[in-house]
Amino acid sequence: MKKTFYTTLLLLAIVVIGQALSGPPKKVLVLPPDQGELNLPEVAFDYSPDIPQHINDFILGWGANNGTLNSIDDQIATLGRVLFYDNRLSDDNSLSCASCHQQAFAFSDDKVFSEGIDGILTTRNTMPLNDLGWQIGQSFFWDFRSASLNDAVLQPILATHELGKQMPDLINKLEAADEYRTLFENAFGDDEITQQRITHSLASFINSMVSFESxxxxxxxxxxxxxxxxxxxxxxxxxxxxxxxxxxxxxxxxxxxxxxxxxxxxxxxxxxxxxxxxxxxxxxxxxxxxxxxxxxxxxxxxxxxxxxxxxxxxxxxxxxxxxxxxxxxxxxxxxxxxxxxxxxxxxxxxxxxxxxxxxDQNLLDNEKWSNPWTGTVTSLDDFVLKGINVYPNPTEDHLVIELNNSERITYNINILDAQGRLVQSFETNEQQLNIARGSLPAGVYELQATTGALQKTFKIIYQ
Ligand code: HEC
Ligand code: HEC
Known part of the structure; x- marks a missing residue:
């Protein structure tokens, strides 16, 4: 089933009772609680490839790599691995790099075109990611449009039909995730999260994917x-x-x-x-x-x-x-x-x-390139918002939200106003929710349903 994000629901014919927001707006928490458990080895894997002689020597030095392989840091590559498999890199927490770049397929996938966050297909076949340390100059992507791996890893994060994430948003999200503090510290000496550090880590991890054992x-x-x-x-x-x-x-x-x-x-x-x-x-x-x-x-x-x-x-x-x-x-x-x-x-x-x-079977199953997250939820297809009704009540209106939730999954539900302020927040595993209208004047709202690392967003216009 295709996921439909931003389903627009019209709530009609409700008398607006002006109610002011009580107190200062709470800080919006867009971050889902976690993305599964992180399993990393006590001593980091070795990500520096030993490049065999027969590669370096190939026809008068044609085998030479572009130099970025010579300085792969194990802690930075480890951080890259964790990011590569983290669904939080996508705007709705539903996909990671690895959704399209899967280890078993040499970090490509078995599809003609692959589904991005909005269900829209990529326009080209997903490329494998092995041996990119040998790409020299303006040579990344099918059409050569990118000149370095650092640049190439940034593009899918921002591309609306792939992960569709804005960088400041992503940095906020990662800052709120406990796992990353130590990982950034181990990699860079302090826990500051920047675009440059994110792309450098992803690029180091990808650069380490070499196949010399065929x-x-x-x-x-x-x-x-x-x-x-x-x-x-x-x-x-x-x-x-x-x-x-x-x-x-x-x-x-x-x-x-x-x-x-x-x-x-x-x-x-x-x-x-x-x-x-x-x-x-x-x-x-x-x-x-x-x-x-x-x-x-x-x-x-x-x-x-x-x-x-x-x-x-x-x-x-x-x-x-x-x-x-x-x-x-x-x-x-x-x-x-x-x-x-x-x-x-x-x-x-x-x-x-x-x-x-x-x-090279080693590339396809070596643990150092595998998913370090366990128990990651991979789909929010079951979260279907069946309808919202508003029942006027003498003292307070009620919003009734009906969900398809026969599996009784626990969702955190946040309602945000047009400025992105959190106005209601609750947890449920029911099929029907009855919410006191509280401080919801007429306007546009966003309802975010979150479970594990996944999140689905619905826009609500409340008149
Ligand atoms: C929705 C599927 C999808 C996701 C998610 C995705 N990619 Fe890709 N990737 C592609 C496709 C398709 C291409 C080829 C695009 C083109 O050439 O226009 C590609 C190409 C690349 C390339 C260029 C490889 C080369 O040989 O030049 C790199 C590097 C890359 N992706 C890294 C990443 C990283 C890192 C992430 C996560 C931040 C990511 N991708 C997420 C589908 C995806
Ligand atoms: C004229 C240069 C050229 C010659 C000669 C050539 N190829 Fe290719 N090959 C390419 C290009 C360019 C592509 C990618 C084309 C595209 O996708 O539009 C490609 C793609 C491929 C692919 C698909 C790779 C992938 O991941 O999708 C395979 C497999 C392949 N070639 C095998 C061969 C074999 C086997 C031969 C000899 C019989 C051969 N090629 C001869 C240029 C060439």
Whole structure:
């Protein structure tokens, strides 16, 4: 069921009895009580990756990372981990980074597009987050619009269709959450919460997500031999795919290193302009980043719009379905008649076998990248406001709120006025609430229902 936030309810025909607010307004507490229990190890996990020789040495130093990996602080990355999985990063406390970036899928998800806080879908496929320490320069997001990971982690927090949170609000929320005081202190020496510290922690945590333990790595390090099919697949890959999917991460590039700013023949008419969209440069229409192919076997569906369900579909595309267009690198190299490599069935099997050697199980289940919160409530779908009636009463009007609450969940309910002042607050696990009107003159109110870390908000116009 889609969540409908800001359901507007009209309460009609009530005689306004002017009543002044009694006493000074209480401070609004928007913070839900907690988000589950935090389980962290006594000694922080080690987040500094040991980068193997075969990565650093890759073709004349092409394997070099962007430097941010060299100084990952374990306490800062730990804070990043806690934030990454905290639903309070979203405006309605319903989603965290990990709702879309899930460890089991190399920190992408299995959806074509993903649902943000308002139920609206993202316009692009969620990207995996492994090995971003190798992105250099203007190279983050599908369309290369962001120049650093610090900047890239801020965008989803603010994006209205993702987490939709205002930074000052988020800082207030975290300040009111006890867990964070110690975490910020451990990480930065004092408990001040700033945007810069939040983004730095998230970026450190994400930077630590490296995958060096795949069969491909073991092969590059000389410790195992690939099977014959995997090995043939690797040769096919190097010959036909490797000039775009370069570096030992097979796709992690900067746009100028990317062969040289063209597309891979998915379309000839572009509904999503990609890099052309924000640069305004027609030449870059339809240009998207090739994300790292490490762990690609677990990041389906594929491409910026999730158009291919399986790796088999991707291979069929490069084999026979490439669409000639002026901006395609294939046009430039092979001419405008090129519609694919025409792989044989055997070659397709080999390519697939090679792509599967790129999965690093350690990334997918190492506890240091897992959810540190336990008992997190993940949905408020059951909280449905069925109706509000106002019953005039000789001494005081009553508001009657009816809920779908057959599960008897305990909700904290706050009513805020248009200035955001808390005017009523109570707790209930009933299906029907009877509230004395108290100090509610005609006006616009917000009813916030909170349970655990989740919150749902309804706007009420009270006439
Ligand atoms: C609603 C789903 C959703 C949520 C929640 C979300 N993301 Fe994303 N993320 C995406 C999508 C979709 C993209 C690709 C967007 C694009 O390229 O335009 C993306 C891209 C990214 C990238 C760029 C990766 C790259 O290779 O360039 C980073 C970094 C990132 N997200 C981090 C985060 C962090 C940190 C959070 C939490 C603060 C977060 N995301 C929350 C869906 C989500
Ligand atoms: C012309 C450069 C180029 C060549 C050659 C190329 N690719 Fe790609 N590849 C890309 C780009 C760019 C994308 C992302 C395109 C998009 O989403 O719009 C991509 C995406 C992919 C993806 C999906 C990644 C994801 O996470 O969604 C896979 C898998 C892939 N390529 C495999 C291959 C294989 C296998 C070959 C060789 C048969 C190959 N590529 C050849 C540029 C190339």
């Amino acid at each position: 069969r491909y790595d073991q092969h590059l390090a000389g410790s195992i031999e690939l099977t014959e099919s995997e090995s043939l697949g690797m040769d096919l890959f190097n010959g036909n795919c490797g000039f775009c999917h370069v570096t030992p991460h097979l796709g992690v590039t900067d746009p100028f290193g990317f062969f040289p700013g063209g597309n891979n023949g998915l379309d000839s008419v572009f509904t999503d302009l990609g890099m052309g969209g924000w640069t305004g440069d027609d030449f870059l229409n339809g240009v998207f980043r090739a994300p790292s192919l490490r762990n690609t076997a677990v990041t389906a569906p594929y491409m910026h719009d999730g158009r291919f369900e399986t790796l088999e579909d991707v291979i069929d595309f490069y084999s026979d379905e490439v669409i000639p267009n002026e901006g395609s690198v294939f046009n430039w190299i092979f001419g405008e008649d090129f519609t694919g490599y025409g792989f044989s069935d055997g070659e397709k099997i080999d390519l697939l076998a090679f792509l599967k050697t790129l999965t």
